[in-house]
Amino acid sequence: MHSLLTRLSLAACATLVALVLAELAWRQWAEHSRAISEQAFFEHATFGWAAPHYVAFDPEAQPIDESLYRILVVGDSYLDRLGYREQGRDMRFPAIYQRSSEDAVVTQVLSTQGWGTDQELMAYLHKGRRWKPDLVIVAFCANNDLANITSNTQGAGSGKPWFLLEDGELSFHERHGELIQLDSLVREEGNLRIELLEALRRSLGGGAETGGSREARVDPRYKGWNRRSEHPGLPSWDLDGGLDFAPQSHKGPTSAYIAEDFELNAYQWKLMEAILAEFNARVDADGATLAVLLLPGTLHPRDLRFAIGSGFEVELETPEGPFTFRADEPRDRLRDLCARQGIRFLDPSVKWLAEVREKHSAEEIWDHEANRHWNTRGQAILAKILEEMLHEELGLFE
Numbered sequence: 001m002h003s004l005l006t007r008l009s010l011a012a013c014a015t016l017v018a019l020v021l022a023e024l025a026w027r028q029w030a031e032h033s034r035a036i037s038e039q040a041f042f043e044h045a046t047f048g049w050a051a052p053h054y055v056a057f058d059p060e061a062q063p064i065d066e067s068l069y070r071i072l073v074v075g076d077s078y079l080d081r082l083g084y085r086e087q088g089r090d091m092r093f094p095a096i097y098q099r100s101s102e103d104a105v106v107t108q109v110l111s112t113q114g115w116g117t118d119q120e121l122m123a124y125l126h127k128g129r130r131w132k133p134d135l136v137i138v139a140f141c142a143n144n145d146l147a148n149i150t151s152n153t154q155g156a157g158s159g160k161p162w163f164l165l166e167d168g169e170l171s172f173h174e175r176h177g178e179l180i181q182l183d184s185l186v187r188e189e190g191n192l193r194i195e196l197l198e199a200l201r202r203s204l205g206g207g208a209e210t211g212g213s214r215e216a217r218v219d220p221r222y223k224g225w226n227r228r229s230e231h232p233g234l235p236s237w238d239l240d241g242g243l244d245f246a247p248q249s250h251k252g253p254t255s256a257y258i259a260e261d262f263e264l265n266a267y268q269w270k271l272m273e274a275i276l277a278e279f280n281a282r283v284d285a286d287g288a289t290l291a292v293l294l295l296p297g298t299l300h301p302r303d304l305r306f307a308i309g310s311g312f313e314v315e316l317e318t319p320e321g322p323f324t325f326r327a328d329e330p331r332d333r334l335r336d337l338c339a340r341q342g343i344r345f346l347d348p349s350v351k352w353l354a355e356v357r358e359k360h361s362a363e364e365i366w367d368h369e370a371n372r373h374w375n376t377r378g379q380a381i382l383a384k385i386l387e388e389m390l391h392e393e394l395g396l397f398e
Contacts, residue, residue, distance in 0.1 A: 046185050047122040048153075048160030048175065051080050051112040054123065059130035068106040071098075072128050074120040075139030076148075078295055079111035081373050091376040096383035108133070116148025117272060118163050121279045125186040129286050135390075136283045137346070138276070138292045142256040142308060142330035143299055143372055146268045149275060161185060163275055165267070170274040182278075256333075257299060259313075259324040273337045280343050291344035294331055296352035296382065301372050302362040309349035348385040355381050 044050040064070070073079065073094045084092045094107035108131055110123045120138060128136065152162040152175060159175035172182045258265050276292065283290040298307035305312045305327070312327040331349055338345035356365055356378075365378045 046126055047119045049112065049114065050123075053080075054110055054112055054127075057108075057110065057127060059127050062108070062131055064132060065106065069104060069135070070131065070133045071105060071107045071135045071137060072124070072131060072133035073107060073109050073111075073137045073139060073293075074123055074128060075109070075111040075295075076115045076120075076141055076144070077111075077113035078141055078297075078373055079109050079139060080113050084376060084379060086376055091379055093379045093383040093386060096380055097387050100383070100387060111139075114148070116151075117145055117275050117279070118149045119160060121275060121282070122161070122182075122185060124279070125182070125282065129282070132286075133288050135289050135291060136279075138279065138290065139295050140292055140330075140334060141295050141297075142334075143253050143297070146256045146272060147253060149271055150268050163271060165271045165274050170271075170278060254299065254325065256330040257325050257327060259326045259329050262323075269333055269337070273341065276337065276343060277341050280341055289344065291346050292334065292338055293346040293386070294334055294349055296349040297372065297374060297378075299327075299372070301366040302369055304353065304357065304362060307349075307353050307356075309353045346386070346389050348382060348389065351385050351388075352378075352381055355385075 044055070071094065079092055079094075084090065089095075092109060094109050098105050098107045108128075110120070110128050112119070112123075115123070117138060117140070124136060149163065152173075153159045161172065161174050161180075164171050164173060172180055172185075174180050174185075255265065255268060280290045294308065296308060298304060298310075300306040304310060308327055308331050310327045313324065315322050315324045331347060335345050335347065337343075356362070360377060365374045366372075367375045
């Protein structure tokens, strides 16, 4: 009898251990699935792809308190990355700023990894304007925004509509290249197409067919600029991870930091100015104010020589001629662009860089040496500086 009880007791313990292990495994799987779902892209009929939180956002369902100043921030992966949550709190800089504003401000974020300023304009027209913001902040990322607006796809992701600038006129094309009206893509949510299984498969590394056509109807300037394999034998300049770039042949993340005005470089900035001018006109017509926020940071994670505001500059040789990498180039060009278009320009780069240098280490701001995105510490620093700029420099709440 005693032996039987012992065996039953051991069996019960084993069952309990198995259940506990199963529970832990289930929780781990659930957390992994949640992470995947937050990272996955949904194909979007309006502008190519969108993050789940954008798809779920319903502007009409948001209560509007007229006593609060409404700030809409549109951006890319710097506002969309998984991991900007700590202890259940949103640690993106707009949310941090809202919590410190003593119930005077409410913020909303529309963002998706891989979006360019063109898609951010579409997101504003599609959903953002219906939230009726007082201030719209376009978060400009020098590391990729220019490359994004001069492409009609995101690597192996979905194709997207795109803008083309010819003879000073901005035209809009659907993802296969046909000329269309911008407003024709701003439709109700019933036109949204979600392919969750394909998005999950892509996020797990299963690959996906590239959406959209890149046939002759797409302007050749949009084809192949980021495909390094088409330019074999190019020299590489390496500085702790380095740059590999021949600007007269193709475009890459460094394009915003080049001082020379060769044809492609000049075109990308003219296109950005035309898109922001259109953005400004739309926001102004809605009775709101547009501001462009230069996201601080560095082209090479953890190396502050490459940071905007550092003053770093070097001339590099390529087979097709030299070009100058200048860390402050995107800041200066964007500032002048905004001045010409009458757009408010918010530049936290010098203050942000100074605080990172004085009070933190680069490793405390960049979690991974291969990831250009700063972490929640970087978000908090930016939130503090943004509060100062909005309250003191712009005087929006006086």
